Amino acid sequence: MKYTLILENLNCAHCAGKIEQAIAETDGYEKVSFNFATKELRFESEKKNPAAEIQQICDSIEDGVTVKETAVKEKKKLKTEHVLLIIALALGVAALVFHLAVHNEFADIAVFALSLSATVLAGWKVFVKGFKNLIKFRIEETVLMSVAVIAAFILGEYVEGAMVTLLFTVGELIEDFAVDASRRDIEKLSQIRPDTAIIIHHGHEEEVAAESVAAGEIIVIKPHARIPIDGVVVEGSSTVDNAALTGESIPVAVAVNDEVLSGGINGDSLLKIRTTKAFGESTAARILQMVEDAAAQKGKSEKLISRFAAVYTPIMVGLAVLIAVVPPLIGLGTFSKWIYNALVVLVASCPCAIVISVPLAYFSGIGAASRQGVLIKGGKYLEALATAKNFVFDKTGTLTTGKLRVAKTVSLSDYSEDEILSLAAAVEEYSSHPIARAICREANAADITLSNFSETAGRGTSAQYEGSMLCCGSYSGEVPSNAADCNVFLTLGGELIGAVKVADTVRDESAEVISQLKSLGAQNTVMLTGDSEAAAKSVAAEVGVDSCRARLLPADKLSAVKSLDGGVCFVGDGINDAPVLTASDCGVAMGLGSEAAIEAADAVLSSGTLHALPKAVRTARRTMRTIRTNIIFALAVKAAVIVLACFGLAAIWMSVVADTGVCVICVLYTARLLKIRK
Structure with missing residues (x-):
């Protein structure tokens, strides 16, 4: 069975990693993944009630963690520990004033009493936790802080011991607030999926759990309410704001028979829709599932940091031991001085x-990225999108709309172009071929009498017209140069009288998106298609890709992608694109239509358009820059303090800044990503 549990009060990512590893190494648990941002622990197990055992594992690593089945929203209130911290800060300031301004025996006693009181009030939880960890032979920051403060008091540095405790506690508090603020922003994503729906039951409206509504039922969407389940409008007309799903800020008009997606916000009018999917299969639910599952797909940097922390900590402990022992042994100072530096x-x-x-x-x-209309399935795919140098596109349904239209009509006789198109539509009237339907849609209505209709697969249609055979389709004779790019030809009595070019429609945004990708540094933009050479070159020239290849089977597309040097981002929409989507470094599916493409893809353009692709590339690159900046900044500050400590020039308060202070800055800097505009 699959389980999802919430680990409350777990704000230490290092401890979270240890808990995740411990559970994964315990028999009976598979596919263990902890999402620090949402506090969700996911795993598979045959055990009936694993929560109790999970709680024991958490207690052995981090005190205070509570395992729950659902998240509980706590009301914000001033806690006792916050009151004690305020009192401790006042006592600490008083101790500092006495230490700096008054120099007598009474002042020394007052400084000691005030410093000790401030230290105990502010840091008692740290010291208790440190003592428990020490008993478990786990050396981490609470143990180190406790030892550092006790050492400061033994050495007579009462005020420094108090200030270090206050600084550490305040830093931890700010860190918790920063992490919680980021978590709240992330949790806002869940608001796109309403948990209830209004159905018509015995002629009355009734609010029920959305997950209980089956496909085919009629639900009511009131003005300004969010749509809970995908469906088709059966009554009413309105506008729907899909910004949370697709990143598009302009509401779309909907009327009877139009499809609406769950997560969209209804406009000013009441709608009734017939649901087309179950709650769990609807667009909003799938988006949330993709975003939540993304945490399990860790990026290279994330995995590297986990391995780095495992090696880094023992090395630092070893360095501290050397600093504490070697200098005093060779006569460079007292043990107390170098233990302090350690x-x-x-x-x-x-x-x-x-x-x-x-x-x-x-x-x-x-x-x-999800708010911009791009669902990225994990950190490693975010990295791949950020570093992609080759952007490869399918043609039909990706760079084009996949909808055929009449692009050109040529008259090769006394008939006008409008008459040629009308004659072609008349003879194609009963054909179901997509090209025939496109011609019929765009031709002007005309009173043309035909008889003896027939259709030959691969050749076209024919009918009797004014005593002669009118044929519409392929043509084997010589074609004039002005009709060379046409693909439908009209003959009357065997004589070529006109031609029509029916082509796919290039998306309005395709050329602009290709241009934006090039401005972002894309080294190579390629179009791959199974269509004809002429059709491929026409679309390639219109959208501005660097190169194109035509008449490709799915296996040929796969070979073409594998032959490219550097990271590859492939964008496609159809089932036949699934192999290429899987093989590319970052496969991007167009829209939430093709199940095969979505399953194979690493990211999904939920709007079904290309608009959001350059935005996603920018967001991915900004994320990777943020990660690199945080790593460099944190290591640089820590290295500076450690070097100063090796020369005996650093105080303990500096180490607290290098630890908790740097952590707060990194978390706040990271939180900027959540404010990226759509």
């Missing part, structure tokens, strides 16, 4: 800033 190194070296900010950046970037 404590500075240990506190400063804590990797929490990186371990928290990197996964948070990935999830924030994925969340921002």
Whole structure:
């Protein structure tokens, strides 16, 4: 069975990683994944009630973590620990004033009493946690902080011990607020899926759980309400704002027989829709599932940081031991001095800033992209999109709309172009071929009498017209140069009288999107299609791709993608694109239509247009820049404090800034990603 549990009060990403690893290494648990941003723990297990065992694992690693089946929203209130911290800050400031301004025996006693009181009030939870971790032989920041503060008091540095405790506690509080704020922004994504729906029951409106509504039922969407399930309008007309789904800010008009997607917001009029999917299969539910599942697909940087933390911490502990022992042994100072410096190194070296900010950046970037209309299935695909140099497109349904239209009509006789098109439509009237339907849609109505209709597969249609045979379709004779690019020819009594070019419609945004990708540094834009050479070259010239290849089977497309050097982003829409979507570094599916394409793709353009692709590339690159900046900044500050400590020039308060202070800055810097505009 698949389980999803919520781990409340877990704000330490380093500890979260340990919990995830411990559960994964426990017999009976598979596919374990913890999402630090949403606090969701997912796994598969045959155990009937695993929550109790999960709670035991959490308790063995991190005190205070509560395992729950659903998230609980807590009301914001001033906690006792916050009141104690305010009192401790006042006592700490008083101790500092006495220490700086008054110099007598009474002042020394007052400084000691005030510093000790401030330290106990502000840091008692840290010390209790540190003591428990020490008993478990787990050396982490609470142990290091506790040892550093106790050492400061033993060395007579009462005010410094108090200030370090206050600084650490305030930093932890700000860090928790910053992480919680980011989590709240991420949780806003879940608002696109209403949990209830209004159905008509025995002539009355009744609000029920959306998941209980089956496909084919009629539901009521009131003005300004969010649509809970995909469906088709059966009564009413309105506008629907799909910004949360597609990133498009302009509401679309809908009327009877128009499709509407769950997650969209109804305009000013009441709608009744017939549901076409179950709640869990609707667009909003699938979007949320993709975004939530993305956390399990960790990027290379995220995996590297996890491995880095495992190696980095023992190295720092070893360095601290050397700093504490070697200098005094060779006569460079007292043991107390170098033990103090070693404590500075240990506190400063804590990797929490990186371990928290990197996964948070990935999830924030994925969340921002989803609001822009691009669903990215994981961190590694976000990386691939950010580094892609080759952007490869399918033609039909991707760069084009997939809808045929009459692009050109040529008269090769005394008939006018309008008459040629009308004659072609008349003889094609009973054909179901897509080209025939396109001609019939665009021809002007004309009073043309035909008889003896017939159709030959691959050749076209024919009928009797004014005593002669009128044929519409292929032509084997010589074609004039002005009709060379046409693909439908009209003959009357065997004589060529006109020609029509029926072509796919290029998307309005295709040329602009290709131009934007080139401005973003795309080294190669390619179009691959199974269509004819002439059709391919025409579309390629119109949209501005660097190169194109035509008459390709799916296997040929696959070979073409594999032959490209550098990262490849392939954009396609059809079932026949599934192999190429899977093989490319980042496969992007057009819209939420083809199930095969969506399953094979690494990202989905939920609007079904190309508009959001350049936005997604920018968001992916900004996310990767944020990650690199956080890593470089955190390591640089830590390295500076550690080097100063090696020379005996750093104080413990500096190490607290290098640990908690840097973590707060990294989390706040990462939170910018959630504010990326649509």
